[in-house]
Structure formats: C-alpha cells, structure tokens
Amino acid sequence: MSSFAEYVLGIKDKLNHGGLRTGAEKPVPYGLRIDVEDGGTTVPVTLYEGKKGFSAVVAGKAGPLKETVEGLLRGAPPVGNTVGKPYGFEDLTGYEAGWIGTDESGKGDVFGPLVVAAVAVKPDTVAALTGIGVKDCKQLSDKKAGELAGQIRRICAGQYQELLLLPERYNSLYAAMKSEGKNLNHLMAWAHARVLEDVLEKVPCRFAIADQFADVRFVESRLMARGRAIVLVQKPRAEQNIAVAAASVLARDAFLRNLALLSQRFGLELPKGAGSQVNEAIPRFVAAHGKAALKEVAKIHFKTFEGVL
Structure with missing residues (x-):
C-alpha cells in the first residue's frame, strides 16, 4: 500500500493536471488540508489517513470550482466554462479534440x-x-x-x-x-x-x-x-x-x-548541469582527448570554456 505522502502527491498531481493550482497546506488532525485555487476562487480539500485507508473531503461553497475538484477526484472530466481547462487554454475554446x-x-x-x-x-x-x-x-x-x-x-x-x-x-x-x-x-x-x-x-x-x-x-x-x-x-x-x-x-x-553514450564513447563520465563537477571534468577530458574534441561532447559557447579554447 502506498504511504499517505504518496497519496497526497497523487491527489495534487491529479488536480494540477486538471488545470488547477494547489496552494497553501495546513496539517490537521489525522490529515492535511490543501487549498485548491483557480483564479480568485479557492476550495479547501482535506486529505485524511484513517484505519480504513485514505480519503478526501471537498469543502467550500457550491460552484464550478468545487464541482470540478469533486469530478477530478472521482476521475470525471472537468466541468464549467474556464475552471479545469488545460493550463494555457483557460481563455480558449475548440482545443478539446487535441x-x-x-x-x-x-x-x-x-x-x-x-x-x-x-x-x-x-x-x-x-x-x-x-x-x-x-x-x-x-x-x-x-x-x-x-x-x-x-x-x-x-x-x-x-x-x-x-x-x-x-x-x-x-x-x-x-x-x-x-x-x-x-x-x-x-x-x-x-x-x-x-x-x-x-x-x-x-x-x-x-x-x-x-x-x-x-x-x-x-x-x-x-x-x-x-x-x-x-x-x-x-x-x-x-x-x-x-x-x-x-x-x-x-x-x-x-x-x-x-549523454551516457557520449560518456561511453570517450571513456569519461560527462556530468549533467553546469556546476563544479563540469568544471572538474573539462580538464580531464582535454588531457585525454585534446581541446579540439570538446566540440563533440559539449556546447562550447558556455562561459565555462573561456580561457580553455
């Protein structure tokens, strides 16, 4: 069985993917209250951990946002005119086909x-x-x-x-x-x-x-x-x-x-990101393969290469 923390993350993901935003969180006896927001409207959702498992209770005034939250938690499609629309399409229509x-x-x-x-x-x-x-x-x-x-x-x-x-x-x-x-x-x-x-x-x-x-x-x-x-x-x-x-x-x-294939090809671990591990890896690579080979493994316009090339 999943943990309560995993249950909370799953609920938040379901709400976020439904186009809603999860806001403030507050611990309550045997659970956690999360504010679910859409524009200027907020609906509190309380998630409980009990002997019979996990549950969710949607409070707040009746309206499109509350209906949408309840529908998403049931697995139903969103309702209302703008509430629950995919992110970025809140003011659009006609996108529903894909x-x-x-x-x-x-x-x-x-x-x-x-x-x-x-x-x-x-x-x-x-x-x-x-x-x-x-x-x-x-x-x-x-x-x-x-x-x-x-x-x-x-x-x-x-x-x-x-x-x-x-x-x-x-x-x-x-x-x-x-x-x-x-x-x-x-x-x-x-x-x-x-x-x-x-x-x-x-x-x-x-x-x-x-x-x-x-x-x-x-x-x-x-x-x-x-x-x-x-x-x-x-x-x-x-x-x-x-x-x-x-x-x-x-x-x-x-x-x-x-990135892994490049590391394998050149026999050196090429780290992700742009931090200290990268700075340490560059001289090792140059020592093994020369400066000219850097263009085959790295984006050489980075400031990291000033003074190297």
Whole structure:
C-alpha cells in the first residue's frame, strides 16, 4: 500500500493536471488540508489517513470550482466554462479534440545534446498520460523519466517527434546563428518550430503550447505554412500542461541516454548541469582527448570554456 505522502502527491498531481493550482497546506488532525485555487476562487480539500485507508473531503461553497475538484477526484472530466481547462487554454475554446505541446532538455547542460520534443494529445491520451503520472521532468528522477518515456512513446505512438542535436551539430548551428547576429533563443525557436511542424504532418491539429523562453514572435516567425495556421500559446511554466509535460519527459530521456553514450564513447563520465563537477571534468577530458574534441561532447559557447579554447 502506498504511504499517505504518496497519496497526497497523487491527489495534487491529479488536480494540477486538471488545470488547477494547489496552494497553501495546513496539517490537521489525522490529515492535511490543501487549498485548491483557480483564479480568485479557492476550495479547501482535506486529505485524511484513517484505519480504513485514505480519503478526501471537498469543502467550500457550491460552484464550478468545487464541482470540478469533486469530478477530478472521482476521475470525471472537468466541468464549467474556464475552471479545469488545460493550463494555457483557460481563455480558449475548440482545443478539446487535441493539441500539441513542445519542450526541450539540455539547454542548460554544458555536456551532451540539446533535445526538443513535441507530443500531440487527445482526450484518451490525456487520460492515459495523467493516469501513469506524467509530469514536468524536473519533478522526476532520471530513472522515473526513463520509465515514463517508454510508456509515453507507446501511448502516443505516431504522435510525437524528438529532435536530437548532438554537440557537434549544435555548435555548428549556434555558430551559424551567431554569424547572422542571432542568439540561443533563435536556435531554440527554430528547433521548437521544427518538431511542431513534424508532428503537424502526422497529426492535423489547431492548437499548440510551448514554454515562453523569449519573445513569442521568435517561434512564430520560424513556423512554416502548417504551423502558421494553428493557435500557438506560449506561457511560462507551460510544463503544467500535460502535452508539454510529456514532451519534457521524452526530451529529458533522450538527453540522458545520449549523454551516457557520449560518456561511453570517450571513456569519461560527462556530468549533467553546469556546476563544479563540469568544471572538474573539462580538464580531464582535454588531457585525454585534446581541446579540439570538446566540440563533440559539449556546447562550447558556455562561459565555462573561456580561457580553455
């Protein structure tokens, strides 16, 4: 049987994936009270741990938010006009048939590739992805991300795309962009637009959502005919949307697997991130393979390489 802490996390995930935000928490006798919010409305949900197991009690005034919370906890679809809509689509209609989410991994990692993924979801796949616990990869262990990635690829077969830019290709593209007076955001926009277009070729869709990492026009300007015909939502923390969360898991899994392959190829462990472990690994790599080989394993525009190259 799962622990009460796991039960609480499961309830919060279900509410978050239903488009709601979980706020303040307060311990109560035999349980925990959580405020569930949507805009200016709040409904308290109390989770109890008893001899017969776990339970949830939804309090507050009757209304769309309370109905939605009760429905989500029963496993029913959200109700109401804006309450319970997927993150990013609160003010939109017509997305219900399905939409696409994009996300990336490796952008802030010195070693390893940049991976950008796109996933198309429909009502049945939304339910399936939610059911297996898909969430923003930053909330998952590497092992769990790998397990979920395999399940996502099965559930969304033929409805996703992964763009892998190994360091050598990434560095070449970055240099080309820089020579045109562009920066990393332009490269990111190109990559997001490409995977979005690739999925649109497989799955006709009218809506898409991505994390807003720069001026919204960056991605829009890179879209081709198919992409320009859709409604593209760009919002901070877009990983709260299940399609973007699924894309984040696929991208993270592909990043980790390819980082491991590079480590194996060069016989040295290439660490994640951009911290002290990376700073220590660079001279070891140079001693073993020379400076010229860095472009094959690392994103050499990082300030980490000032004075090295």
